[in-house]
Amino acid sequence: MTKSSRQALPPKRERTRRQLIDAAIRVFAGKGVANSSIQEIAVAAGVANGTFYNHFPTKEAVMEAVAVQTARTLSERIDESYRHITDAAERMAIGNRRYVGLALDHPEWARMMMDVVLVSPELIEVTASYVREDLQLGIRQGRFRVPSQLAAMNAIIGTCTGAMRTAIAGTVPKNHAQATATVVLRALGIDFDEAAEIARRPLPPIPGGLVPRD
Amino acid sequence: MTKSSRQALPPKRERTRRQLIDAAIRVFAGKGVANSSIQEIAVAAGVANGTFYNHFPTKEAVMEAVAVQTARTLSERIDESYRHITDAAERMAIGNRRYVGLALDHPEWARMMMDVVLVSPELIEVTASYVREDLQLGIRQGRFRVPSQLAAMNAIIGTCTGAMRTAIAGTVPKNHAQATATVVLRALGIDFDEAAEIARRPLPPIPGGLVPRD
């Protein structure tokens, strides 16, 4: 077959797969992961329900794909936006505020992410790996002092997760994202005034926005 | 008839209700809340499925009952065990370690609690109210310094939740509970060495154990 001889990846199959993932994201965001059926995803993707199974063996599989794509996209964009920052504390404060801000600006999106993570907890590792690098950087820099890496990771992710949840749930104070970042920095050993100051620094811009299309 | 002359309430209904709640706890602990059906709960309680509906209109209703009973029992026992402690920091460190310890000692139980909370997030308030009192006590005592109460609550609960989740998921370092308490105290403004020291103090005993029957 002569098919596009230039591009190695067969484009048709890949496109359908992407349609399904995108559709899943929309459906999950709209009705929550638990209330979404495969049929709805197929309809939203504009394909027959049987087609789903040519790409994903099960619902969890598509959730995993959604989680991976979402987390990867998010992490990459955030990471890129502060590539020039070298202080681990500041990097941490930026990352934390990004996630809380996501929950404030796109609550359904954030809810979907957290839903997905709940079902396949190992997927949090995609995000966690970025966080861990900054944590380890801070430790190497002597900026952070923690009793154990695991406890520190739990503190960072748990605090942010909690902050996102309250942000999604309803009204939060104006300084929610800053306060969250401040608390995290303190948990990592930065003292109060400096933590608060770092958490107030302006966020670097993100060229294409944080959330792809929507 | 001599029946308990003091308590007038017909015991039958209440007993069945209790059977159902207990059965729900067992079933939830065994297969997770999401995978548990009402029929299974009824069977586990040794009653007909229709009986369930004489007591709870829906699965969420029984989950609420489970959550309330669980959280209340737990909170009360923990609270009672450190009634004599006046330092908010120490109180906090005890409470935190209790919950992490629960996840280490009774992972299915802990998993069940977290499942239930996820479905009806408002139920976390039962536990949170105890936490909040210690937080406010610490603030009044000048022990804690936080950028916002909400952020602090998120840090406490989020960090502990994360620690419980990792404890449930698999292997954690021996000092997991201590490290978690230390990090939380640091997030609240206690400095490292003191936080670590407080988190190492022995836990007061709990007379009847933390988890009722099992």
Add this chain to the structure above:
Amino acid sequence: MTKSSRQALPPKRERTRRQLIDAAIRVFAGKGVANSSIQEIAVAAGVANGTFYNHFPTKEAVMEAVAVQTARTLSERIDESYRHITDAAERMAIGNRRYVGLALDHPEWARMMMDVVLVSPELIEVTASYVREDLQLGIRQGRFRVPSQLAAMNAIIGTCTGAMRTAIAGTVPKNHAQATATVVLRALGIDFDEAAEIARRPLPPIPGGLVPRD
């Protein structure tokens, strides 16, 4: 016990029975016979559901009681209101208009009656017996001429039933009851102008109203 020594009928049992029938009427009128449960009737009657079975062996039994009481009450009141009318045609026109008027004034009531009749068609005989007497009277008087009594009964009851149904369903012309009575009289052999005139004559008053309480 001295119980009312005067009244022969034990009043308690009879009162409960009546409560149940009245409650059934209310519930049936409110939600339709098919959607009404025995439990609802018991609750509406203010008794325990088990009590129902001390009075009626089954749902149909209470429906029958409802139908008999309703039809009897209605028929008796209507009959009494035109006891002084001797012309069978006029009697017929009054009866027809009463029923159509019932559907116009108390649609839920009428709907309930028709529901009940549908489930136990033999109960229509309670009402039909009154109609039949007027039909036979008219035949004896030489006012009516019909090919068969059965066909005539079907015409009278069928036409009124249809008129009631359309009345319940929605908008009908102002003269609906009159037009219905006119058509029936014509089916029985009265010529147009006289039929129309008879159907326009004023209805005799009904002292206590047609429908008991409501």
Add this chain to the structure above:
Amino acid sequence: MTKSSRQALPPKRERTRRQLIDAAIRVFAGKGVANSSIQEIAVAAGVANGTFYNHFPTKEAVMEAVAVQTARTLSERIDESYRHITDAAERMAIGNRRYVGLALDHPEWARMMMDVVLVSPELIEVTASYVREDLQLGIRQGRFRVPSQLAAMNAIIGTCTGAMRTAIAGTVPKNHAQATATVVLRALGIDFDEAAEIARRPLPPIPGGLVPRD
């Protein structure tokens, strides 16, 4: 493949739908609409219960399909059989007798039809529209004189319905259909002797019989 090259529509879906409708007709005729379950219909159709829901969202939906198909078939066959008759009175008398005859010859069928109509009364309109045309034709021809079209329609349909019901219920006189038609004609203003004569005229034949297969 030679498949029917003319009709492009995929035949599978339509065939299953038809199976379901036919099965519903059989089941409804056998046990009454109210006592028929969707599962029974599915079994009778030889498909899985879930398949039902690929075609009808609810029991009422299949009832509607049944009613429409039944009423349409019936009306069309009857209509066609007297296409050559121009006198509205005779047309009316034929139609009336057809329906009463249906109840006499195929009581379960007739019962099913009436059951279905009871649940979705708007479906009677399919049949009523044919009746209405003859009524209006008669009025234009000066054959009929009625106080209101609605009352006349109620008389026609109500009388026939009643006659069908008594026919289904049990014994009726030999001239039942004729007597019914006579009474209806009289309600519409035809005088007795002519009405009786018209109602006695022979019925035009119906080529394939009135009821399809059974």
Add this chain to the structure above:
DNA sequence: GATGAATGAGGGTTCATTCAT
């Protein structure tokens, strides 16, 4: 008689998954 908790058959509905076309 009245009570009301318990029963359990039965019905409606969903949905992940299969498979012939």
Add this chain to the structure above:
DNA sequence: CATGAATGAACCCTCATTCAT
């Protein structure tokens, strides 16, 4: 590969009915 009809297990929930108190 895509299609989409069919499948059937599993679930939720209702409610007439029973029965010990």
